[in-house]
Amino acid sequence: MALEVMARASTPIPLDASFRAEPGELLALVGHSGSGKTTLLRTIAGLWRPETARVTVDGEVWLDTASGVNRPPHRRHVGVVFQNYALFPHMTAAQNVIAAMDPGAPNMRSEAERLLALVNLPGLADRKPAQLSGGQQQRVAVARALARRPQALLLDEPFSAVDRATRERLYDEIIALRAHLKMPVVLVTHDVNEAQLLADRMVVIEKGRVVREGTTAEVMADPEALRAMGIREIAAMLPAIIVEHLDDGLTRLDAATGPLFLPTIEGAPGTRVRVRIMAHEVILARARPEGLSAQNILAGKVTRIVSGTGPGVIVHVAVGGDEILARITRRAADQMRLQAGDAVHAIVKSMAVARDHVARAPARGEAAQ
């Protein structure tokens, strides 16, 4: 029931990659532009055929250069959200969605309206794309991709064409939508934050090759994996619950080991969120510090210290049942004589957490790293 992809090519860019996405799983292909991640997505959709490649979905062979199988895109049940959405400009939102249904399917109009409601776009079914905002167009594109009843859903940089505020909202919507999706979802992005917020597993692509594949938490803690994307991207996701919005512009959240104060986070009290804590923004202390401006002090225990080739080390700190990462210099770790098992306090500046580093937690039962 999974999506399996293998592709090798020497032009237009060198490609030698294979990966697998399970049903219901969101897999992020992360890499710089030109790394080949979009080419891999196009290979799945049938818009590109590498010299050597094999694509199977649910055991169905879509492409196999060895045996000469190559289904054209319209014979693959694939839903694609293009970077600029590629909506049909002469059709209304509803017509765009209906266009992806099998001709002659029953109740197309009501099904289109159901899908548009699912992507939070009720009441705009009869607008043309030109009359919709970027975020609304993206939602139509998602509804259209789902109308195909795809065996695999492919998202090609779907958030890159909207402004930051809209993007934050769309992240939450995709997370909520995922409870309804049973097919593998492949997200192509150059944005590591986006991948960490949304993906269950990540494949880091560099120059057409897979440099690391694993759960999002594993990959995001691995300095070697993130060398290509920037070591400063190393971060952990900390689950928390919104408690209250304070008068001074901060939001109080409860994490496993105590309160967190962060700049205003949208969401009603009781909303479960995940907060991306950048490893290089975390300070470690052996004793609980006093008289400190930083608002968030989390007591925890060192579980692992990972050193790479650079001057830094990644310290894994268990806080309650969760984990945060601290990237400190090897010199500091040595001076502190840090070892696995040591009790430490992790200090996080409130202002170090950007607004778009917070996302809703997926619905219960939906595993996410």
Place this chain on the structure above:
Amino acid sequence: MDWTALFLSLRLAGWTVAILLPVSILAGRWLAFRQFRGKGLVEAIVMLPLVLPPTVFGFYLLVAFGRNSPIGAFWQEAFGHQLVFTFEGLLVASVIFNLSFDIQPAQRGFEAVPVEVREAAACCGMSPWRSLWRVELPLAWPGVLTAMVLTFAHTLGEFGIILMMGGSIPGETKTIAIAIYDRVQGFDMAGAGIMSATLVAISLVTIAATYMLSARVGRRLS
């Protein structure tokens, strides 16, 4: 006013458009979407009638379709009369000559359809045929329409090729443009004037109608 000549011209223009409509859609789409070796040469050949004097073009067609040519001999054999100096001969010449007026605008029309939109159509499960009807033609049709109108108006006014290929047989090959020339040769300036004005009026109305239609489509899409 030579009504026979006017109706002959309208008939010739109408048939030329009817034959070229599918040709322009298929050839224009092919040239717009496909990259292949020698594409520049194909485009140059398509453009050639646009720059050649019609008499030169007409001369080659006359040679190619004449009684002694293979094509002319085949026609004589199959239909019992020769191809040149007949309406069919004019129509064949008109179709060939108008390819450039026809394919070019249609090609531009299809080129205006973004490649992602075509890819989206395929990923929505549309076969190439369905994609052509549901997505490409609705977006490319201002170009296709322009092609048709240019072909129509241009055929009405064509002179050189028709003179070379058709002679001037009333009801068969004597089009309005030839009739005007005849009237001037016969010093009937008033008759020539009326027919010229009629031709101007028909052409102007056709082209103006196209522009207004295209502008409305443009507004609808933006």
